[in-house]
Amino acid sequence: MKTLLGLVASPRKYGNSELFIKELFGNLPNGWRLRMLRLPELDIRPCMACYQCLFGPMRCVQRDDLDLFLQELTAADAVALAAPTYFLGANASLKKVLDRGLSFYAHMDALWAKPAVGVAIAGVPGLEGYTKLMVDSFLKLILSDHRGSQVLYGALPGEIFLQDEAKECARRLASALTQGPEEAASPRCPLCGGDTFRFLPPKEDTPAGSQRIRCMVCSNEGTIRWDDGSLQVDTRRGLHPLFLTYDDAKAHLEWLRTMKDAFLAKRKELKEVTQAYAAVGQWVRPEKKQREERS
Ligand SMILES: Cc1cc2nc3c(=O)[nH]c(=O)nc-3n(C[C@H](O)[C@H](O)[C@H](O)COP(=O)(O)O)c2cc1C
Structure with missing residues (x-):
């Protein structure tokens, strides 16, 4: 059994980000299971810029949910990220995890080249700002093999699926995870x-x-x-x-x-x-x- 780790950067239950991850999972062949982390639920403290995670045991001095995040990430076979746009960028839950990214180096061998895809979700067509850039950067900086990403539009929970584009996107990105980038x-x-x-x-x-x-x-x-x-x-x-x-x-x-x-x-x-x-x-x-x- 292979594991897809779905990273949901939205706090909103049954929001577009969560539904997209579930739809994408539904497009994977048999033999995959879905585990999900809702990033805003995690207690992720700000990086203190002490650089201790780069030396010795290479472990962050802070005891919070970064360990859980890294445990799930390293164990996963592939990653799918969905981030909502808040004020022209991905919401802060994504950046909070990324700011602790010096800790990723301790897990380089386990993380390197995991297939990964992402979507940036915005409520207003054209107002996604730099959300996709943040999604792309995140996927690269977790050292994954970035296989594709897209911007999708929808404001209300579930609204992205009122158009065919989001389902088609989920199909394409699921296929990119298993078949390689398009x-x-x-x-x-x-x-x-x-x-x-x-x-x-x-x-x-x-x-x-x-x-x-x-x-x-x-x-x-x-x-x-x-x-x-x-x-x-x-x-x-x-x-x-x-x-x-x-x-x-x-x-x-x-x-x-x-x-x-x-x-x-x-x-x-x-x-x-x-x-x-x-x-x-x-x-x-x-x-x-x-x-x-x-x-
Ligand atoms: C605080 C806040 C700021 C937002 N800022 C933007 C924005 O700058 N551009 C945009 O297109 N949508 C913006 N939105 C709308 C969300 O991106 C949109 O509702 C999206 O579907 C949320 O994803 P979710 O359903 O997964 O939570 C904002 C929503 C919130 C709550």
Whole structure:
């Protein structure tokens, strides 16, 4: 029996995100079971930027539901994510998990290249903002094999299924999980498949007629240009590829670890910089925080 882990980023019971995951599961062949995590239900605390999870036993110092999340994620054979749009981005439950992502490196071997798909759900056509980008980034940063993602529209619980597109999407993404990614219908980053780009000012070597860009999923730079009526995206590996290959991900972990020695080497210099700002301004603090500090 194989396990699909459904990650539902909506707090809404029987909301579009939950229903989509269940519909997608219904399109998988026999031999799969569905386990689901509703992300807003998890107690996931903010990352404290202590970097302890990168060293020694590689475990976050915080005891919360990240362990449960990682346990389910590592045990799954495939992942499907559905995230609702809140104010032009995926809701915070997704980012809360992602912010603890340095802890994923401890499980790199178990996580690497799990088939994964996702949907970004928005209530108003065209108002999805950067939700799909967040879904794509999340799937890449959990080190999965991102097989496809799409934006779906529907505001009321179940409304996405009042049109055929969402059922068709569930069929396609279920098939992508078991059969491999489908051909992209629109221009993509050739390195990672991302479809969100930032336009950058040209450099001296930017060819005439090309626009310099950066892929917002893999962060690599390149160009975009018209070629015989179609848009051609060309991106090249930069200095810090995060997740393009297993070795890249390992190398990024090693680079992160070197930051500890870099910090120790520059500690005196950095202290001088930070101390110059120590007495500037007045912090407004919640009462609870003040009480904690007094006790
Ligand atoms: C706080 C909040 C903010 C929202 N912001 C947006 C938005 O920026 N753009 C949009 O298209 N829909 C927005 N919506 C609508 C939801 O994305 C939509 O209802 C979606 O179907 C919710 O998914 P769910 O049913 O899985 O909870 C918002 C909903 C809430 C509750």
